[in-house]
Amino acid sequence: MKNLIQPIKGTREFYPEQMALRNFIYEKVRAVSQAFGYQEWDGPYIESIDLYAAKSGEELVKKQSFVFEDRGGDLVALRPELTPSLARMIAARQNELTFPLRWWSFGPFWRYEQPQKGRSREFFQWNIDLLGVDSPEADAELIAVAAAFLRSVGLDPRRTAVFVNNRRLMDAQFDALDIPHEKRLEISNLIDRRSKMDSAKWDANALELGLNEKQLDAMKNVLGDYDLWKKNEELVRLFAALEALGVKEYVQFDPNIMRGLLYYTGTVFEAFEISGSLKRAILGGGRYDNLLADVGGQPLPAVGFAMGDVVIGIILQESGLVPEFHPSPASVLVTVFDESMLAKSYALSSTLRRAGVNVMVYPEPARLQKQFKFADKMKLRIAITIGPDEAEKGQVAVKDLKSGAQQIVPEDAAVEFVGHLLESQ
RNA sequence: GUGCCUGUAGCUCAACGGCAGAGCGCCACACUGUGGAUGUGGAUGUUGUGGGUUCGAAACCCAUCAGGCACCCCA
Numbered sequence: 001m002k003n004l005i006q007p008i009k010g011t012r013e014f015y016p017e018q019m020a021l022r023n024f025i026y027e028k029v030r031a032v033s034q035a036f037g038y039q040e041w042d043g044p045y046i047e048s049i050d051l052y053a054a055k056s057g058e059e060l061v062k063k064q065s066f067v068f069e070d071r072g073g074d075l076v077a078l079r080p081e082l083t084p085s086l087a088r089m090i091a092a093r094q095n096e097l098t099f100p101l102r103w104w105s106f107g108p109f110w111r112y113e114q115p116q117k118g119r120s121r122e123f124f125q126w127n128i129d130l131l132g133v134d135s136p137e138a139d140a141e142l143i144a145v146a147a148a149f150l151r152s153v154g155l156d157p158r159r160t161a162v163f164v165n166n167r168r169l170m171d172a173q174f175d176a177l178d179i180p181h182e183k184r185l186e187i188s189n190l191i192d193r194r195s196k197m198d199s200a201k202w203d204a205n206a207l208e209l210g211l212n213e214k215q216l217d218a219m220k221n222v223l224g225d226y227d228l229w230k231k232n233e234e235l236v237r238l239f240a241a242l243e244a245l246g247v248k249e250y251v252q253f254d255p256n257i258m259r260g261l262l263y264y265t266g267t268v269f270e271a272f273e274i275s276g277s278l279k280r281a282i283l284g285g286g287r288y289d290n291l292l293a294d295v296g297g298q299p300l301p302a303v304g305f306a307m308g309d310v311v312i313g314i315i316l317q318e319s320g321l322v323p324e325f326h327p328s329p330a331s332v333l334v335t336v337f338d339e340s341m342l343a344k345s346y347a348l349s350s351t352l353r354r355a356g357v358n359v360m361v362y363p364e365p366a367r368l369q370k371q372f373k374f375a376d377k378m379k380l381r382i383a384i385t386i387g388p389d390e391a392e393k394g395q396v397a398v399k400d401l402k403s404g405a406q407q408i409v410p411e412d413a414a415v416e417f418v419g420h421l422l423e424s425q
Numbered sequence: 426g427u428g429c430c431u432g433u434a435g436c437u438c439a440a441c442g443g444c445a446g447a448g449c450g451c452c453a454c455a456c457u458g459u460g461g462a463u464g465u466g467g468a469u470g471u472u473g474u475g476g477g478u479u480c481g482a483a484a485c486c487c488a489u490c491a492g493g494c495a496c497c498c499c500a
Contacts, residue, residue, distance in 0.1 A: 006491075063426085064498070081500085109500080114426090116494060125500055189498095259499095284500065308500030337458075372460035380460095387458055401460065 010113070010121025017325050021316070022124065024323060025153075025309050026106055029126045032149045033104035036141065038128060041103050043085030049075040051084045064111045066121075078110035082127045082306070083263075083291065090131060091297030099132030099300075118280045118311045126283075129304030131292075136234045139267040139287055139303050140241035146271055146283055146305060147247035153312075154321040155273075160282065163254035164269045167286075169232045170255065173222045177215050187211070188258040191223065195256060196279060222255055229253040238267065263288045267303065273315050282315065283307035328378040330358040331422055335371040337387040344386050348396065348414065355415045357422070375401060382421055384414070 007013055014022055033040070049067055066078040079085065082105060090097065105127045113119055128145060130138050143162055150160050174184055186209050194202055206216050222228065229235035235253065242248045251269075259268045268286035272279075285305020292300035316322050334349045336342055342365065349359045360380070362371045368385065375383045385397045396414050399406035400421055409417045 009491085111499075113498070114496090115492090119499075123500070127500095281500065306500055311500070335459080367457070368459045369456075370460095374460085376460040383459075385459070389458080397459085399459070404460085406459080 008121075010115040012120060012122050016327065020325050021313055021322055022309060025124075025126075025312060025316075028149060028152050029104070029106055029307075032145060032152055033126075033128055035148065036102065036145050038102040038104040038145075040105065041089075042105050042107055043079070043082060043089060045079055045108065046076050047079055047085060049077045051088065052077060052080065064113060066110045066112055080109060080111045082107075082109070082125065083129075083288075083304070084295065086127070086129060087291050087295045087297065090300070091292055091295055094292075094297050094300070100138075101131040102129075103131075104128040118278050118314060120310055124309040126307040126309075127304065128306075129302055131300055131302040133303075134287075134289060134301035136237035136267070137241045138301075140238050140245060142285060142303050142305055143238075143242060143251060143269055144245040144247045146269070146285075146307075147250035149307075150250060150271065150282075151247075153316060155315070155319065157249040158274070159276075159319065160250070160271060160273055160315075162251045162269050162271045163257045164229075164235070164238070164251055164267065165253070165255055165257040166229075166232060166235055166267050167258075167264055168266055169228065169235065170258065173219075173228075173255075177218050177222075179211070179215065179219075183210055187219075191256055192258045194223065225255060226253060228255050234266065259284060259286060263291050263294075265289045269305070271307075276315060276318065278311060278314060280311050282311050326379055328360065328380060330360040330378070331381040332357055332359045332418060333371070333375040333378070333380045333383045334359060334361045335368060335375075335383060335385045336362045336365045337368070337385060338365045341365075341386055341388075341391065344391060348384065348386065348411070352415060352418060355419070357415075357418060372401075382418060384418075 012018075030040070049065070052065065065080045067075055070076050086103070090101070106124060108122060109125050110122050112121060115121060128142065130142060143164065146162055150156075150162075170188075171184070174187075179187065187206070190202070190205055190209065197205075203216060206219070207213075211219065229239065239248065239251070239253075242251050257268055257270055259270065264286040266287035266289065268284075270284040271282040273282065283305050285303070287301070287303040289301040290299070291302060292298065332349075332352060334345045334352075336345045345361050349361045352359045360378075362374065372383055381401060383399045383401055385399070387397070390396050390408065394411050395408050396411055397406055397408050398414065398417055398421070407417070
């Protein structure tokens with residue numbers, strides 16, 4: 001045991017129970033995506049480093065990507081995000097695709113980070129994007145998709161919320177405060193961290209970045225003004241659309257949401273658990289209208305978001321929202337009484353399978369006690385035994401493991417009897 | 426890359442300089458044609474690794490590896 005080679009730091013091992021959670025998230029993601037008419041797609045898992053160097057932030061490419069040299073000497077990266085692949089694939093077929101385009105994807109990504117709660121180096125991410133429409137209503141649709149997902153997994157508005165802001169609105173505030181353009185990125189990053197820092201320290205940092213006292217006070221007024229959205233026509237329309245879409249109770253305006261990524265141009269949003277142990281975004285996204293042109297395509301407006309599987313997985317578990325784990329997909333165990341009964345047991349299992357029942361056969365003769373214990377641990381519904389007594393009369397013993405009742409039925413009636421038992425939940 | 430914390434049985438942990446233990450789980454039996462409950466018994470460890478201090482180290486010191494948490498960044 002001590003000599004096991006350890007898995008690579010930050011990678012994920014999905015034992016059946018974790019796999020069930022991953023599949024649960026995937027199923028919910030798919031259902032919501034399809035409910036809004038989005039098409040599933042995927043890109044390559046490895047890409048040339050150049051794809052990211054063109055537009056992703058330096059941090060993401062240089063420090064957070066798994067980069068290596070292939071046998072031809074080219075630098076390739078395990079994809080740290082999907083949007084550049086999306087932009088390229090769309091640009092390559094821009095004249096043949098039918099817009100507006102609604103695409104979603106769920107697949108693995110890699111980032112070289114320090115693993116900690118809510119963060120691993122290998123993770124699955126849901127990406128969903130609407131391309132070709134530039135309107136607050138399109139932004140609202142994506143936020144509605146996010147809210148619909150939260151609702152579908154059982155997270156209600158008391159527990160989770162989507163916080164919305166708008167980059168253009170904030171830029172107008174920066175203009176009004178005479179904050180120079182070259183400082184806005186750092187100040188935005190600082191605003192992003194505001195909820196995690198104590199206020200005195202935050203103030204000190206802001207002054208250090210070059211704000212004067214007057215600007216700092218005015219900035220704090222802006223960041224505390226939760227009615228600021230009423231001054232922005234885009235946000236007024238956005239909230240009207242959210243109300244019509246039936247998700248308004250999930251959404252709040254918050255001027256402190258900035259988001260680090262450089263390419264956002266308008267609406268930005270992030271979903272959080274309101275009172276949980278985790279101060280990490282469940283999902284985040286926004287409008288990015290310049291990206292297609294940046295990678296060499298025709299200009300194309302776009303809005304989308306991404307959700308990692310790690311944070312939502314922790315929240316679902318901590319909230320008790322993960323469905324009960326069923327160790328085995330089978331509902332029936334056919335026991336093996338002894339060597340001479342092996343063939344009969346296999347034959348019965350085959351008959352049941354052809355009738356559409358998921359069936360396991362105990363793989364060797366063993367004490368029935370052991371076999372029933374196994375069936376119990378695997379949470380199977382039914383155990384069937386064919387011993388000498390049954391075999392002699394052409395019968396089988398069917399036991400309902402939930403009620404404990406066992407019934408002897410003719411062999412050729414077994415399929416029907418098992419079917420009834422399984423239907424009776 | 427920086428800081429703090431933790432590595433003891435399959436799991437959760439105790440022992441904090443003096444014989445390495447408990448609970449859960451596992452296996453067997455009570456009960457050789459039937460699971461969940463109960464009882465009895467049993468197996469499992471180079472105490473992460475390497476070195477040092479000491480009559481004596483799981484414990485103290487150094488190094489190293491691994492993990493967790495936070496910073497950074499972000500899904």
